[in-house]
Amino acid sequence: MxxxxxxxxxxxxxxxxxxxxxxxxxxxxxxxxxxxxxxxxxxxxxxxxxxxxxxxxxxxxxxxxxxxxxxxxxxxxxxxxxxxxxxxxxDKEALDLVRSYYSIPENQRRRLFDLARVLSDVS
Missing domain, CATH: 1.10.260.40 (lambda repressor-like DNA-binding domains)
Incomplete structure (x- = not known):
């Protein structure tokens, strides 16, 4: 082991x-x-x-x-x-998501992050 x-x-x-x-x-x-x-x-x-x-x-x-x-x-x-x-x-999918996230320009990335936080609070 x-x-x-x-x-x-x-x-x-x-x-x-x-x-x-x-x-x-x-x-x-x-x-x-x-x-x-x-x-x-x-x-x-x-x-x-x-x-x-x-x-x-x-x-x-x-x-x-x-x-x-x-x-x-x-x-x-x-x-x-x-x-x-x-x-x-x-998890390969999670790593691909992180890699894609960081390829987005910073101002758009921040907006995407805010959207994700709002959506996660809803569920």
């Missing part, structure tokens, strides 16, 4: 890779490994070594600490009864 920290780090790798629009193959090529290894890292099946995590952080243009963000809150989020899934950023 995978260690919860390895699973969390893997999810953060996948999250960042999707946000920048990179495939597993592209990340693997930048890091110098096979894409199957990226798959294993993202599921937590394989533990990422410190040096490999450093390479991945450079390829994804984030500090190494990015992969550990939210780790201390993971147990808290799991215990909360929320309408939003705990692994929201593990």
């Amino acid at each position: 995978a260690h919860p920290v390895d699973v969390h780090v893997g999810k953060r790798i996948r999250h960042r890779r999707w946000l920048v629009g990179m495939t597993q193959q592209q990340l693997a090529e930048k890091v110098g490994i096979k894409f199957q290894q990226i798959q294993k890292y993202e599921t937590g099946a394989n533990r990422v070594s410190a040096s490999r995590l450093w390479d991945i952080s450079e390829a994804l243009d984030v500090p190494v600490s990015f992969f550990f963000e939210g780790l201390e809150d993971a147990d808290v989020a799991r215990d909360r009864d929320e309408a939003v899934p705990a692994d929201l950023m593990g």
Whole structure:
């Protein structure tokens, strides 16, 4: 069974890779490994070594600490009864939505955000 920290780090790798629009193959090529290894890292099946995590952080243009963000809150989020899934950023549709949202010009994005808040208050 995978260690919860390895699973969390893997999810953060996948999250960042999707946000920048990179495939597993592209990340693997930048890091110098096979894409199957990226798959294993993202599921937590394989533990990422410190040096490999450093390479991945450079390829994804984030500090190494990015992969550990939210780790201390993971147990808290799991215990909360929320309408939003705990692994929201593990959902490809949600990541595509976030990517699209940030491609909208800022003034229009703010108006869209306000509309979404109003609609969510209605339901």
